[in-house]
Amino acid sequence: MENNQAPQVGTRTPTAAALGLAPLVLASASPRRAEILRIVGWPFVARVADVDESRIVGEGAVDYVQRLAREKAVAVAAASSGLVLGADTVVVIDGLVLGKPVDDEDARRMLKLLSGKWHEVLTGVALVRAADRREAVACERTRVRFAALSNEEVTWYVAGGEPLDKAGAYAVQGQAALFIEAVEGDYWNVVGLPIQLVYKLALRFDRHVNGR
Numbered sequence: 578m579e580n581n582q583a584p585q586v587g588t589r590t591p592t593a594a595a596l597g598l599a600p601l602v603l604a605s606a607s608p609r610r611a612e613i614l615r616i617v618g619w620p621f622v623a624r625v626a627d628v629d630e631s632r633i634v635g636e637g638a639v640d641y642v643q644r645l646a647r648e649k650a651v652a653v654a655a656a657s658s659g660l661v662l663g664a665d666t667v668v669v670i671d672g673l674v675l676g677k678p679v680d681d682e683d684a685r686r687m688l689k690l691l692s693g694k695w696h697e698v699l700t701g702v703a704l705v706r707a708a709d710r711r712e713a714v715a716c717e718r719t720r721v722r723f724a725a726l727s728n729e730e731v732t733w734y735v736a737g738g739e740p741l742d743k744a745g746a747y748a749v750q751g752q753a754a755l756f757i758e759a760v761e762g763d764y765w766n767v768v769g770l771p772i773q774l775v776y777k778l779a780l781r782f783d784r785h786v787n788g789r
Contacts, residue, residue: 605649650705698718700769
């Protein structure tokens with residue numbers, strides 16, 4: 578008798594607790610960062626960090642994302658226990674630092690800057706242990722190349738609304754995948770969280786951090 582049932586593959590998802598890692602407090606409202614943590618099975622709770630994200634005049638991109646990541650983690654750690662994760666992402670093209678577009682016109686401007694060129698995605702990551710404020714801060718860099726975009730392609734992409742809450746006005750895991758020619762480095766960094774870097778930083782702390 579023919580078995581028409583599809584094999585059950587990947588039905589069990591072990592959590593990161595099996596590696597001795599404690600749950601995280603994610604100092605972010607980003608659905609993409611939350612989804613990456615879920616994908617790797619790392620338990621977490623999300624708490625929004627209320628910090629001023631303005632860039633200091635003359636501040637370099639790496640210093641900027643690392644400072645914001647740390648400030649977010651520190652702010653949430655003040656009212657939390659355990660290990661707090663903060664992160665911030667920007668896009669750098671020809672020396673310009675691009676955050677999230679303020680409106681559709683700003684999104685079009687950013688996409689035209691990226692069109693047909695390589696750019697860098699930088700994410701600052703900070704882990705802060707609430708109990709003793711011990712911290713680890715680092716930055717991940719990934720290079721991305723956009724295809725040359727026509728005005729019609731830019732208009733189509735912006736009209737869908739996807740660019741508005743993304744650094745650099747695009748989502749590599751979304752419709753913008755149509756325009757990505759190459760990625761050099763950590764793909765998850767471009768999505769919004771370099772999870773392997775987070776894992777390496779977490780290993781610097783005592784495992785099973787409980788905030789006591």
